[in-house]
Structures are given as C-alpha cells and as structure tokens.
Amino acid sequence: MPEVVVLKKHVLVMSFLGQDGRPAPKLKEAAERMSEAELETAYSQVVEMMSQLYLQCHLVHADLSEYNILWWEKEAWFIDVSQAVEPIHPSGLDFLLRDCINVYNVSLASHRDPLLNFVFSFSARKVCQSWSLTSCSARSPGWK
Numbered sequence: 720m721p722e723v724v725v726l727k728k729h730v731l732v733m734s735f736l737g738q739d740g741r742p743a744p745k746l747k748e749a750a751e752r753m754s755e756a757e758l759e760t761a762y763s764q765v766v767e768m769m770s771q772l773y774l775q776c777h778l779v780h781a782d783l784s785e786y787n788i789l790w791w792e793k794e795a796w797f798i799d800v801s802q803a804v805e806p807i808h809p810s811g812l813d814f815l816l817r818d819c820i821n822v823y824n825v826s827l828a829s830h831r832d833p834l835l836n837f838v839f840s841f842s843a844r845k846v847c848q849s850w851s852l853t854s855c856s857a858r859s860p861g862w863k
Contacts, residue, residue, distance in 0.1 A: 736791045743791035746825065750785065757793065764795040765822055778803040779811050783818035785825045 725732040736743040746761065753761065765788060772778050780787070781802050789796040804811050 736789055736796060743789040743796065745786050746788040746790050746795065747785035749790035750825070753790070760793065761790060761795050762825075768795065768797060769818065769822065772797075772803070773806065773815065777805055779806055779808070779815045780818050781811075781814035784821040 722734045723731065724734055746765075750758065750761070769780070769783070772780060778800075780797060780800060781804050782799060783797065787797060787799045789798055804814060806812065806815065808814070
C-alpha cells in the first residue's frame with residue numbers, strides 16, 4: 720500500500736507503486752493481460768472507490784479514466800487526484816458524470832450491470848444531444 724511520504728499544506732507525496740523502478744501499469748495496459756475474474760474485481764473496486772470518494776470524502780475525481788487508474792498487486796489505485804473537486808463545484812456533477820461514463824466505457828465493459836448499461840447509454844445520449852455534439856466518445860458500443 721502506498722504510504723504518505725510528505726504532507727505539507729496542499730502538497731501530498733506518496734510512495735512509489737511498482738517494482739524495480741518500473742511503475743505499476745495503468746489499467747488500460749493491464750486489462751489486456753487480466754483474467755475475467757481480475758477484470759470483474761477491478762471493476763468492482765473502481766466502482767466502490769468512486770462511491771467512497773463521493774459519499775465519504777465529498778470529492779469527484781474529475782479526470783477519472785483507465786489512464787488514471789493503476790493496477791498493482793490485484794488492486795486498483797486512483798492517481799492524479801489533485802484536480803478532484805467537491806460535488807458543489809459548478810461543474811462537479813458534470814465531472815462526476817464524465818468520470819462514470821469513462822469508467823463505463825473501459826474495457827471492463829463485460830462486467831457492467833445491465834441496468835447501468837441502460838442508464839449510461841441514455842445519459843450519454845442526453846448529454847451529447849444537449850451539448851449538440853455530432854460525435855461523442857461517451858457513446859455506448861451499440862448506440863447510433
């Protein structure tokens with residue numbers, strides 16, 4: 720587990736996640752080599768951490784994607800949390816929706832709940848339409 724090395728005012732330095740000078744892989748890279756059970760575990764951990772971040776810490780990551788999640792020793796780790804905002808931030812809920820859509824669209828997709836498939840497909844479509852986007856990366860795979 721990463722340890723706090725230094726905490727001074729708004730600066731937090733954590734210990735290194737990795738081995739022999741090589742950093743832990745990003746979830747994007749690790750997912751290609753993970754078993755179905757590991758993918759399911761990773762998805763559950765990410766959803767649980769997002770819930771804890773929001774409900775207990777009152778924060779939204781605001782840039783969560785498979786590039787800001789590390790996979791190390793069978794555990795998911797969020798990085799780049801420095802841009803996190805409180806939900807009351809003017810764009811807080813927009814950031815939360817974007818984080819959710821990003822996690823939803825990760826290659827862990829086969830482990831998504833069918834209800835979430837429907838909700839995020841609908842939400843992504845509404846967001847794209849409300850923003851008048853002709854192309855939207857938040858689209859679910861079967862959405863046209």
